[in-house]
Structure formats: structure tokens, C-alpha cells
Amino acid sequence: MELTYTIKRSSRRRKLTITVERDRSVVVHAPESTSEEKIRAVVESKRQWIHEKTGHVQKYALPHPPGKEMVNGESALYLGRQYQIEMVRDGSEKIRFEQRFLIPAHLSDERRQVLRTWYMDRAKEKILPRARKFAVDLGVAFANARIVDNRYRWGSCTTRDNIRFNWRLIKAPMYVVDYVIIHELAHLLEANHTPRFWNIVRAQSSKMDKAKQWLLENGQILEEEI
Numbered sequence: 001m002e003l004t005y006t007i008k009r010s011s012r013r014r015k016l017t018i019t020v021e022r023d024r025s026v027v028v029h030a031p032e033s034t035s036e037e038k039i040r041a042v043v044e045s046k047r048q049w050i051h052e053k054t055g056h057v058q059k060y061a062l063p064h065p066p067g068k069e070m071v072n073g074e075s076a077l078y079l080g081r082q083y084q085i086e087m088v089r090d091g092s093e094k095i096r097f098e099q100r101f102l103i104p105a106h107l108s109d110e111r112r113q114v115l116r117t118w119y120m121d122r123a124k125e126k127i128l129p130r131a132r133k134f135a136v137d138l139g140v141a142f143a144n145a146r147i148v149d150n151r152y153r154w155g156s157c158t159t160r161d162n163i164r165f166n167w168r169l170i171k172a173p174m175y176v177v178d179y180v181i182i183h184e185l186a187h188l189l190e191a192n193h194t195p196r197f198w199n200i201v202r203a204q205s206s207k208m209d210k211a212k213q214w215l216l217e218n219g220q221i222l223e224e225e226i
Contacts, residue, residue, distance in 0.1 A: 003043055003050060009034070012152065018046055019220035020053040029223075049217075076101055076115060076226065078122075080173030080214075087111075116167075116226050123147045123170040131163060131181050137204060140188040151222050154215060155180045157187035168221050172214065179211035 005018075005026035016030045016039065028039055043050070075082040084100040087108060095118045096102040107114050124147050131145045143161045150156075156164045163184045169177055182204045190197040202208050 003047065005043060007039060014152075016042055017216075017219045018043065018050065020050060021220075024054045026050055026054070027220075029219075053217075077171040077221070078119075079170065080176070112226050119170050119226065120147060120167045123165065123167040127165050127169065127177060127181065130178065131165070131185070134178070134181050134185055134204065138182070138185050138189065138200070140185055142185070142188060154222070155184045157184045161188060166222065168224070171221055172218070175205075175207040176211045176214050179205045179208055180215075 003026065005028050007028045007030060009030050009032045011032045013029060013031045016028065016034055019027050019029065021027060026043075028043060030039055074085045076085055077083075078097070083097070086100055086102050087105045088102050089105045090102075092102070092104045094104070095107075095114050097118070101115065101118075103111055103114060127147065128145050131142070135142060141161070142157075142163045145163045145165070147167050148164045150164070150166045154166050154169055158164070165180065165184070169180055172180075179201070182201055186197055186200045186204075189200055205211065
């Protein structure tokens with residue numbers, strides 16, 4: 001059976017990735033120079049994975065099309081789990097998280113920015129302290145650590161020993177968060193992805209392979225607004 005997919009090319013993209021949208025459509029995100037033949041070969045190699053994703057009823061059966069009005073019953077990802085969103089009229093002034101997202105109804109017009117700000121605050125609260133902890137475990141020191149907005153990378157380590165983490169990382173399970181932190185800190189010991197580098201990461205991240213798979217399968221999060 002032939003697979004149907006849409007190709008989106010970008011001059012800023014370095015790697016080819018495949019995502020399955022919530023409407024079950026398949027999108028190939030590719031560097032501008034990638035040939036049609038290469039794209040077809042990669043899609044074919046991922047045929048089983050695509051079939052499993054498009055057949056996942058629970059994940060893709062949404063009550064309304066994505067990207068529309070944020071209403072009661074919609075969900076948002078946080079630390080690897082989906083939580084329901086409720087627009088509430090209880091006199092509150094800011095978003096609350098109580099095993100669901102409670103957003104004041106009067107902030108309805110700003111709801112996406114409100115949720116985005118909440119994510120960024122949680123990323124600073126949870127990711128940066130863990131970066132300091134793992135730095136001690138690895139015996140390294142970074143110049144500074146920041147939460148940033150980046151559509152193409154989960155994290156980075158600069159030549160000046162600054163580490164950066166994408167705020168969208170807070171949507172991932174904690175074992176994925178830890179893997180990305182360790183990955184970037186390991187670059188302070190080994191700049192390139194050498195066998196020594198991966199040995200360092202694996203020694204600190206027992207779920208490294210599982211985390212890498214999660215990031216591969218959820219790369220579309222980098223391109224989402226929230």
C-alpha cells in the first residue's frame with residue numbers, strides 16, 4: 001500500500017524527520033537539498049512506525065481539529081503526559097496546574113501565551129536545578145544555563161561553555177529531560193560525538209536509548225507553538 005505524505009523543506013533544517021499529525025497526516029520535514037529519492041527511501045524504511053502511529057486511535061481521536069479554539073476537554077503535554085485543559089470562572093488570575101490545566105476564562109484570548117509562559121516558568125524551575133546537579137555528578141562547570149526558545153534543537157552547549165535548553169523540553173518525560181541535560185553537559189568533557197562521549201552519557205543516563213527514541217518520535221514538538 002502506497003504511503004501518502006507531505007514534504008516540507010527548509011534551508012535551516014539539517015536532518016530529515018517524519019511526523020504524524022493529529023489528523024493522521026504524514027509530514028516529512030527535510031533539508032532543502034534532500035532529493036525525492038532519499039525522502040522516499042526514508043519514508044519506506046519507517047513504514048511500520050508510520051502504520052503504528054496512524055493506527056493509534058487513542059492518540060489521534062480528538063474531539064475537534066487541532067489549532068482551533070482551546071476549549072474544555074482539550075489536553076496539553078507536560079512531563080510526558082497529557083493533561084486536560086479547563087477554562088474556569090472562579091476568580092483566579094493565573095493558570096493553575098492541579099493534575100489538569102485550569103486557565104481563567106477571562107484570559108481566553110491570551111490562553112496560548114499564558115500556557116507558553118507557564119511552560120517556560122516550569123522549565124526554569126525544573127530543568128536548571130537538575131543541570132546544576134548533573135554538572136556536579138560529572139565534575140564539570142558551565143558558565144551559565146538558560147531556557148531558550150528554539151524550533152530546531154532540544155539543547156546546546158556553546159564554545160564558551162554556556163548550556164541552553166529548549167523550553168519545550170518540559171513537555172518530555174523526566175528521563176528524557178535528564179538525558180538532554182547530560183548530553184549537553186558531556187560536551188564539556190568531549191566536544192564531539194565520539195565513542196568516549198557516548199560512554200560518558202550512557203554512564204549517567206541508563207535510559208539513553210529510550211530517551212533518544214522518544215525525541216526521534218516526538219520531534220514535531222519543536223515546531224509547535226505550545
